[in-house]
Amino acid sequence: MAKVNFTAGRVDAFKCESGKSQSFLWDSAAPGLALRATANEAKSYIFQAKLHGKAIRVTIGAPGTWTIPAAQAEARRLKVIIDNGQDPRLVKADTLAAEQAVRDAEAAARQAESLRLRSESVTLGEVWPVYVAERAPHWGEHQISAHRKIIQAGGEARKRSPKETKAGPLAVLANERLITLTDARIEEWAKVETLTRPSSARLAMRLLKAFLNWSAAHPDYSAIVTRNVAKSAKAREILGKAKVKHDLLQREQLAAWFGEVRKIGNTVISAYLQTLLLIGARREEVAALRWVDVDFQWASMKLGDKVEDFRMVPLTPYIAHLLAALPRRNEWVFSSLAAESGKLAEPRIAHNEAVAAAGLPHLTLHGLRRSFATLSEWVETPAGIAAQIQGHAPQGVREQNYIRRPLDLLRKWHLKIEKFILDEAGIVFTAAPAGLRVVGN
Incomplete structure (x- = not known):
């Protein structure tokens, strides 16, 4: 191989020989340094030598990028x-x-630091919706609504009232960083909330406790939520214990x-309230009743x-008489044209007015x-x-493991309960073979 002293002119003038794919x-x-020119007029510096008896070739770079001295220095380095x-x-x-x-380690360190700073700045209000969204598939509609209302900022217009929505008990903590939530902060919050709404504050404390348990087990928040401040014994003492409620209808009040x-002018609300009393169910259970869930035949x-x-x-x-008279406007038995969900959402106003009247x-x-639970004792x-x-959890070993009551056995006693309540209310009701009708009051 003939060798020449590389100069800028020689490098610039060198071309691939005619009929060849490449020339050196x-x-x-x-x-070991050479200039390679290809038939398509591309040029590059290469280094070629033998390693363990085999020829190897390494491309250094194009003359436009590498100067002659730089290419020579790289060839000498490769030779070493x-x-x-x-x-x-x-x-x-x-x-x-x-x-x-x-570079990867440096990027990971920067990301870890960014996550640390982010996690330390994250607030209760930012994480709460994440918690609700993750747990929502395991909750009922009422529980989801309770979690949203307990932290709502308030000040929004109501659909059926001139008054604006009130801020939830946890709203004042929404901007608190999770890392700064301490026993002292929770106790200070409890002192304020217990003065105006102790029942709501106790509910908020229970929900916050469950939220912090979830956060402590979550990979994104476990580093900053290392203990559950909602378990503060002093805060629970400040909020006090819930008093046993005694509101109910006595037989003479029926x-x-x-x-x-x-x-009540709204027949859906009227039927809903009567059904609520006569089956003793939870309010959301009755409100969520669908027509496909009602079997008039059986x-x-x-x-x-x-x-x-x-x-x-x-x-x-x-109850069958009440339901049969309701309009079938959608899938819900207790439907509402005003509610976004299509079902009855707020019957309390009408009920409070009826109770007052x-x-x-x-x-x-x-x-x-x-x-219902109390009146059933009379029969x-x-x-x-x-x-x-009523849907209470079975109590005791026999109820939990041995007793399996058929619906007809429940019906035997439920009919007695209904008859007693209607009799005490002065409602004379006859279930005729051709249908159901109210005879008089």
Whole structure:
């Protein structure tokens, strides 16, 4: 191989010989250095030598990028590597890998620091919706709504009221960083909230406790939520214990209650409230009743259940009469054209007005459930049967593991309960073979 001293003119003038795919011009100053020209007029410096008896070739770069001295220096460096018994290609690959590893480590460190700073700045209000979204598939509609309301900022217009929504008990903590939530901060919050809404504050504390348990187990927040400050004994002491509620309908109050509830202009709300009392179910269970869940032929209803997925309860004659008279506007038995969900959303206003008009003490919708449990005692209904109709968890070994009551057995006692309530209310009701009708009051 003829060698020449590389100059800018020689490098620029060198071309591939006619009829060949590539030609080489070898440098006399740097061993193994050559200029390669291809038939398509591309040029590049290359280094060629033998390693363990085999020829290897390494591309250095184009003349436009590499000067002649730089290419000669690179060739000498590669020659040293060859003389040391190493393959320059492998050395280059190892070097690049090491450099990439350093870059990756630096990027990972920057990302970790960014995540640390982000996690330390994240607030309760930012993480709460993430928590609700993850747990929502395991919750009922009422539980999801409770979690959203407990932290709502308030100040939004209501659909059926001139008053704006109120801020939830946890709203004042929404901007608190999770890392700064301490026992002292929770205790300070509890002192303020217990003065105006202790019941809501106790609920907020329970929900916050569950949220912090979730956060402590979540990979994104476990590093900053290392203990559950909602378990503060002092905060619980400040909030106090919930008082046992006693609102319910006594037998002598039934006539007044039914008299006003049956006057309610909205027949859906009127039927809903009467059904709520006569089956003793939870308010959301009755509101979520669908037409496909009501079997008029076999006198049964399928209710969503807090303990189980669902439970079957008897469709008693008076309730069947109430439901049969309702309009079938959509899938919901207790439908509403005003509610976004299409079902009855807020019957409390009409109920409170009816209770006031009847001259009765304050009575909540849950008080109707309490009323059913109490009134069923008058007909000596076995406690387990009333509890099963209402959807209470079985109590004791026998109830949990041995007793399996058929619907007809529940119906036997449920009919007695309904008749007693209607009789005490002064409602004379006859279930005729051709249908159901109210005879008089």
